[in-house]
């Protein structure tokens with residue numbers, strides 16, 4: 205505790221602070237008496253803001269001591285140099301938010317608000333912060349600092365960008381507060397002339413206060429006519445004589461008794477989780493969200509668009525594939541009139557069996573174009589105009605007869621011929637499969653029309669499907685992975701957007717001066733994430749399984765399906781927090797988010813089954829949360845596995861293990877990296 209006799213509101217003794225190699229405070233001493241205005245002056249970059257942040261306790265001294273009379277955050281009002289306010293809130297909402305954080309009731313907030321409107325000439329309270337001018341927003345920032353009527357007011361350049369007349373009025377207001385309410389104000393400013401109104405000023409240079417005292421005393425001491433020329437004289441003397449740095453070998457006893465971390469403890473005073481503050485944070489974040497149209501678009505509309513795009517574009521068989529045909533047997537347009545009911549073995553049949561194959565391909569939506577010769581067909585494939593070229597020789601039907609009948613030798617040169625492009629394996633595979641099926645169909649048709657058993661042309665093998673009878677394409681088997689990816693991705697986007705904005709814009713740092721803890725902010729974002737993910741999952745499941753015919757077997761496993769979606773959203777949420785804590789810029793964080801989500805999608809079998817991966821890579825992929833959740837969800841909907849199926853339990857537990865792992869990493873990192881989510885500006 206501070207000594208009974210302690211007459212200062214703030215006392216800084218022998219303070220040292222460096223940022224790496226840059227020494228900012230170099231044994232600084234400062235005394236701020238109760239009920240006075242203390243003007244802290246100094247050139248840009250000399251360390252004024254750093255000193256104020258050390259006094260507030262948001263930054264720790266390397267050594268030295270800061271003693272404060274204030275015992276909790278409510279006693280102090282701090283206005284940082286940067287705005288550090290949520291730009292998508294209105295002035296009224298900001299007052300309501302900070303008032304609630306300071307435990308003020310509605311009536312008190314209302315009264316104080318009216319007072320501040322008159323004092324600071326605030327613009328329309330319904331204006332959004334992002335829509336008001338720089339000077340207006342600084343006045344709002346000052347208003348937020350004074351809202352809870354603090355005893356000690358610390359202001360970092362409060363009058364920047366404010367016109368001289370209003371500046372004068374604001375200073376008059378400060379003087380009135382000191383006289384009538386016995387407040388203590390520390391103020392930094394670059395307008396040296398306005399510091400004349402302070403009771404005491406400190407001139408800071410080279411990390412120390414080179415002079416401290418009443419303005420008139422400093423002016424007369426240096427024989428100057430203004431504070432500005434006194435300051436210039438002092439600086440030029442100092443350039444010659446070196447900075448008079450005063451080091452304490454030993455701290456004075458009354459200060460040694462005071463706790464070295466006293467101001468840090470001020471920040472730690474309200475570390476208990478408070479539900480009123482969580483409610484205020486939730487309200488603020490909901491307001492910020494519904495005004496952030498782009499984020500809202502990303503979170504609400506994009507799942508609709510992406511799920512619809514996924515269902516309508518992934519896995520379907522390829523349509524309108526262009527195939528060049530040279531048919532020496534018949535003009536392919538005449539195949540429309542082909543009748544396959546006659547047996548080709550009858551002498552007068554005059555059948556053209558190439559039409560069976562051509563009509564079969566046409567029924568599969570191939571775009572068949574007739575070409576005059578083989579050279580043209582192959583050239584068109586080479587030039588990527590067509591995917592394949594098929595040639596039916598003039599004797600195709602006769603050769604078919606010989607092939608089926610086996611009574612006569614048939615020449616290899618008279619077989620149908622196909623030439624295809626292989627630049628896309630999937631196209632090539634589908635064309636080969638469709639043409640093979642077409643020939644198979646041709647054989648069966650021939651046998652049937654000649655009163656033979658068409659079964660002769662089938663493979664001597666029985667194929668049975670155990671699982672996934674309704675799976676018709678690759679999209680059906682990856683739908684669950686896509687939904688798991690969506691839950692992960694959208695939660696991570698939400699948590700990283702909020703956290704990076706709180707961090708980079710200094711919003712959390714400022715809220716922390718009003719008592720908010722990081723845990724409270726995380727709880728509020730977590731609640732929002734869970735609400736959003738319920739909406740997101742509902743939209744995704746509805747589109748993927750109801751609007752589109754992706755197969756789904758309903759069983760008790762669906763309970764785990766939903767649990768897995770929630771776990772995936774938690775993993776995304778935690779990964780977003782981790783990325784926000786480690787990345788230096790907003791853009792970098794978002795790039796990491798997108799990059800990792802895409803990589804996981806590729807590694808987890810969302811695009812191609814992981815069975816195609818190299819052994820080592822596959823063993824890593826098997827452990828990824830998107831793979832674990834996606835596979836288990838797939839097993840539930842496609843195999844009908846229930847809640848009690850061992851694989852479902854193992855898959856869900858293994859996915860949840862990622863939540864525990866990420867939590868441990870986050871807790872560990874936040875212990876090591878103190879400024880992970882907070883930048884005090």
Ligand SMILES: Nc1ncnc2c1ncn2[C@@H]1O[C@H](COP(=O)(O)OP(=O)(O)OP(=O)(O)O)[C@@H](O)[C@H]1O
Pocket residue numbers: 223226228246247248249250251252253254255285
């Ligand atoms: N987070 C940081 N990391 C590294 N260096 C920093 C950091 N913050 C401040 N500095 C450096 O510390 C010095 C003091 O900065 P500070 O913001 O305290 O100065 P200031 O007197 O408030 O300046 P101004 O009047 O321009 O606001 C500057 O040289 C600045 O570059």
